[in-house]
Amino acid sequence: MMNTLRKQSNRIGIVLLLLMTSIGFISCDKELDLEPVIEQTAANVFDDPAAYEQFLARIYAGFVVSGQQGPAGNPDISGIDEGFSNYLRQYWKHQQLTTDEALIAWNDGTIHDLNWQTWTPANEFITAMYNRIYYQISISNEFLRATADVPESEFLTAAYKAEVRFLRAMSYWHAIDMFGNVPFVTDADPVGAFLPPQGSRQEVYDFIIAELTEIEPMMIDARQNAYGRADKAALWMLLAKIYLNAEVYTGTDQSAQAIPYLENVIGAGYVLHDNYDELFLADNDTNGAQNEFIFTFNSDGLNTQGFGAMTFLVHAPVGGNMSAANFGINGGWGGIRTTSTFVNKFSASELIVDQRANFFTDGQNLEIEDVYNFNDGYAVEKFKNVTSNGAPGSDSSGDFIDTDFPVFRLADAYLMYAEAVKRSGTGDQGLAVQYVNLVRLRSSANPIGGFSDITDTFLLAERSKELHWEAHRRTDLIRFGQFSDQGVWPWKGNVEGGTTTAAYRDLFPIPATDITANPNLTQNSGY
Numbered sequence: 001m002m003n004t005l006r007k008q009s010n011r012i013g014i015v016l017l018l019l020m021t022s023i024g025f026i027s028c029d030k031e032l033d034l035e036p037v038i039e040q041t042a043a044n045v046f047d048d049p050a051a052y053e054q055f056l057a058r059i060y061a062g063f064v065v066s067g068q069q070g071p072a073g074n075p076d077i078s079g080i081d082e083g084f085s086n087y088l089r090q091y092w093k094h095q096q097l098t099t100d101e102a103l104i105a106w107n108d109g110t111i112h113d114l115n116w117q118t119w120t121p122a123n124e125f126i127t128a129m130y131n132r133i134y135y136q137i138s139i140s141n142e143f144l145r146a147t148a149d150v151p152e153s154e155f156l157t158a159a160y161k162a163e164v165r166f167l168r169a170m171s172y173w174h175a176i177d178m179f180g181n182v183p184f185v186t187d188a189d190p191v192g193a194f195l196p197p198q199g200s201r202q203e204v205y206d207f208i209i210a211e212l213t214e215i216e217p218m219m220i221d222a223r224q225n226a227y228g229r230a231d232k233a234a235l236w237m238l239l240a241k242i243y244l245n246a247e248v249y250t251g252t253d254q255s256a257q258a259i260p261y262l263e264n265v266i267g268a269g270y271v272l273h274d275n276y277d278e279l280f281l282a283d284n285d286t287n288g289a290q291n292e293f294i295f296t297f298n299s300d301g302l303n304t305q306g307f308g309a310m311t312f313l314v315h316a317p318v319g320g321n322m323s324a325a326n327f328g329i330n331g332g333w334g335g336i337r338t339t340s341t342f343v344n345k346f347s348a349s350e351l352i353v354d355q356r357a358n359f360f361t362d363g364q365n366l367e368i369e370d371v372y373n374f375n376d377g378y379a380v381e382k383f384k385n386v387t388s389n390g391a392p393g394s395d396s397s398g399d400f401i402d403t404d405f406p407v408f409r410l411a412d413a414y415l416m417y418a419e420a421v422k423r424s425g426t427g428d429q430g431l432a433v434q435y436v437n438l439v440r441l442r443s444s445a446n447p448i449g450g451f452s453d454i455t456d457t458f459l460l461a462e463r464s465k466e467l468h469w470e471a472h473r474r475t476d477l478i479r480f481g482q483f484s485d486q487g488v489w490p491w492k493g494n495v496e497g498g499t500t501t502a503a504y505r506d507l508f509p510i511p512a513t514d515i516t517a518n519p520n521l522t523q524n525s526g527y
Contacts, residue, residue, distance in 0.1 A: 046146065049155035055143050056160050059167055060229070061304070062136050063087045063297045064405075070305035071400065076135060080128045084108070086308020087136065088297055088405060088471075090129040094178060094508070095471040100341040100489035101464065105319075105334060105374040112371065116494040117484065117501040121509035121527050130179065130511050133171050137185065140168035144187035159225075162218035166230045169208045170238055176204045176249055177475055180507045180524055183514070195518045205242070205249045212239050222268035227285060227296070228404070233268050234295035236261040237408040240416055244423075245479055248506075256424035262417045266435075270294060270410040275388075276355040276443045279409070282328060282394075282402035283387040294408035301385070301395030301402045310401040313383045313469075319374040321363040328385030330398030337377035340366050341489035341498075342468065345461045355443040356465045358382055368490050382469050411439045411466055419459050439466055456480055478506050502526060 046052065066086040068074035075082035084090070096102040097114040104111055113119040119126055143164050150156055175182045184199030184207070199207070212235055222233035240261040246254035271291050273279055279289045285298070299310040318324055318332025338359070343366060346357045360379035368376040385393040385401045393402035414435035421427035429451040436454065437447040439462070448454070460480045464473065477483035485503040493499035504526025515521050 046150070049153070052147065052156040052160060055146075056164065059136070059139055059143060059164055060298075062139065064299055064304050064306070064309040066306045066308050070303075071307060071311075077128060077131045079131075080124050081108075083307030083312070084125070085128050085132065086306060086312070087132040088310075089308035089312045090125065090132055091174065092313065092469075092471045093125060094129050095474045096469060097336075099473040099477055099483070100339050100487070100492075101468050101473050102336050102380075103339055103368060103371060103377055103491060104316075104336050105372050107372060112494075115371065115491055117492055117505050118494055119505075119508065121512040121515065121523065123509075123511075126508050127511040127513060129508075130175075130514070133175050133178075134183065136171040137168055137175075140164050140171070141185065141187040141189075142191075144168075145191065148187070158218045159220050162215040163230050165211055165215050166219065166235055166238070169211045172204055172208050173238065173242060176201050176208075177245070178508050179510060181522070182510075183518070183521065195520055198521050202250050205246070208242060209239070212242075222265075223270070227290060228298040230295055233265050233270070234408060236264045237294050237413065240265070240413070240420075244416055244420060245475065248479055253423065255420045256426045258416065258420045259424065259427045262413050262420065265294060265413045266410070266417065270413075272410055272438060272442050274442065277358070278388050279406065280383045280403060281388055282385045282392070283389075284404055284406075287388040289406075292410045293404075293406050294410065294413070295406075297405040297407055299401050299404055301393045301400040305395070305400045310383065310385075310403050310405060311399065313405070314385050314401050314403060317380050317382070320360075320379065322360055322379060322381075324398075325392075326384070326386070327381075328392040328398065329401075334374040337364070337374060337379045338468075339368060339377060339490045342464065343378055345464055350445060353444045354465070356445075356468070369496065371491055380469060406470060411442075412463075412472070414439050415459070415463055415466060418454050419463075422454050422456075422459065436462065 064086070066072070066082050067076050072082045075085060077085050093111075093114060097104055097111070098117060103115055109125070110119065110123045111125060113123055114125060144161060147156055147161060152158055180201045181198050182204060183196040184204055185194075185196045189196070216232060216235055219230065219232045219235050222231050225231040240258040242249070243254045243258040243261070246252060246257070273289045273292045278284065278287050279292065281287065281289075284290065284293075285296075297309065298304070314327055315329055315331070315333045316335035317337065318327050318329065319334025322332055324331050343359060346354055351357045351359075358381045360381050363375055364378050365376050366378060370376050383403055385403055392398065393400075395401075417427070418432040418436050421429060421432040432454060433448060433451050440447055443466075448458075460476060460482065463476050474483060477487060484501045484505040486500060488498040488500060490496065490498050493501050504524065507524045509524050509527035510521055515523050
């Protein structure tokens, strides 16, 4: 794990099941790849110093695998198919299927309620997302409890604890972004039968800011940690994300606070990779794309096998006349494609020259008459399980994927800087223009002329072009006031041409199961 995190996992899963003696409101989790630990107990699990690293690896793995073994058979959470339950797969669906960038053809349970924005507190996908978030929080809390009184050593460093606190803060960010006022538990709370109190969005926001500020000195310097592990730059990006969205979370604009953190990121030595398409290939950890990546969720076709995460993001968009071999897989799933609203963000000339207009159109219709027909809607050729030289990924079966998922990358930081300058009226307008143009020119799009071109409409569209299908869209639409009661796109509201929905849908409901089980919780308004 000290090198790539690709080969850590299974082993600590059994340990976690023993350590987590009921944290009351969630489930279990994870896998990656080491030999299994047998018959460990909470009392002796850390007798082996290597267990600290394995536990840390297990927490990282929680974002990309779905159970105690790969690829399936011993899931971490119940109530939903194991492949559906994966953290990244669920997070992607909630950030993308609810927007103008993606529509799913399958008819699995209540999945179309996400496309249509008609979900209820009983939606099993929303429940799975919520449970995944709190599973990650729980195992982070358990690591911090178990190591609270353990002195630092080569096996347990201050950076390990700081990384776990960072990962917990990231999951709490996902929680307040999606659910608002949420159950709030830290490692200071008791283990055992426990009904957590509900923290207000403001309280949890304040906790995240305080946590990240406190651990910043303990994090490994930018670009000095192992690939796939969080460092100071990942922390700066998370702080900038939270400050940029602060008005949504707290009612007070804090966009100016994002600027110094973005300056730190931009000054840390990251560079835009010269080929947009290579950012999303099987060798994106070695082909130069890694120099643009600030934080990634790592995948490996041999060691992180499952039917969520990148397995989903490479297989599900392939269908119709598309060649599965061109994507390094054994077959497409014919599941997700995009809407005309997203396609039309590109001008006619941009559709020809802009590398980000990565649409497959052969046999695909631009407009979607039948939501269950994969051929209605342009396909998106973004994530692939082939290398920059065209070789397939490491799994010879073509099932499982080597491509890493970029959680934070430099192009996003550039666009965030421009937005923060626009929103706050502070910062360097000339740099904002320069950064936007670096992003656009990389993909052969024409540069903008000046700061007056950086309007809200431009920023929202440019973020969509550059970052589509990277799990930013829902949060972006809400920040710009275009998610529920203003923006319209095909099949929103379960209407072919689209319609607005109620503003309360800017938040998902607390799952009905948790509302029933925990009298401390109050449901979000409208549900």
